[in-house]
Amino acid sequence: LDSLLKETLILNKRMAASSDETAAITLLKRAVELDSSNRYTEAVVCYKEGIQLFLTVVQQIQDKTKKSKYREKATEYLERCEVLDAKIRKDKEAGKFHEHLKIQAGSIGHSYESLFGRFLDEDVKSIDIDDPYIRSH
Numbered sequence: 001l002d003s004l005l006k007e008t009l010i011l012n013k014r015m016a017a018s019s020d021e022t023a024a025i026t027l028l029k030r031a032v033e034l035d036s037s038n039r040y041t042e043a044v045v046c047y048k049e050g051i052q053l054f055l056t057v058v059q060q061i062q063d064k065t066k067k068s069k070y071r072e073k074a075t076e077y078l079e080r081c082e083v084l085d086a087k088i089r090k091d092k093e094a095g096k097f098h099e100h101l102k103i104q105a106g107s108i109g110h111s112y113e114s115l116f117g118r119f120l121d122e123d124v125k126s127i128d129i130d131d132p133y134i135r136s137h
Helices: 002-014 019-036 040-060 064-093 112-119 132-136
Strands: none
Touching: 019 040, 019 064, 040 064, 040 112
């Protein structure tokens, strides 16, 4: 993952700063950061959106060498995304999926839908919440 993040930063320096390019790079950098923090479901979302934008940018590139390098990079991101997606699916099916969320005191906008919506599908039977604030009060 460290090499993926470094290569993303190098790409950031090489690419011109069009809005699609900037958005793609931002999403892919965020995906790698989330991936490194074991926040896999959020990472997958960022990888997918970032790859989609990145491929739009690649289609507009005329230089064949540059286009080839960017496609190669997109393939790396896609492969990592697929690995994470498979891991999440496997862990969910086994009932072992665990993700730690931290919410800062006093922050707002944390509905059950925003926190757990991405986990809710036909395979999820329950969600266990371990809240240190509730435990201590």
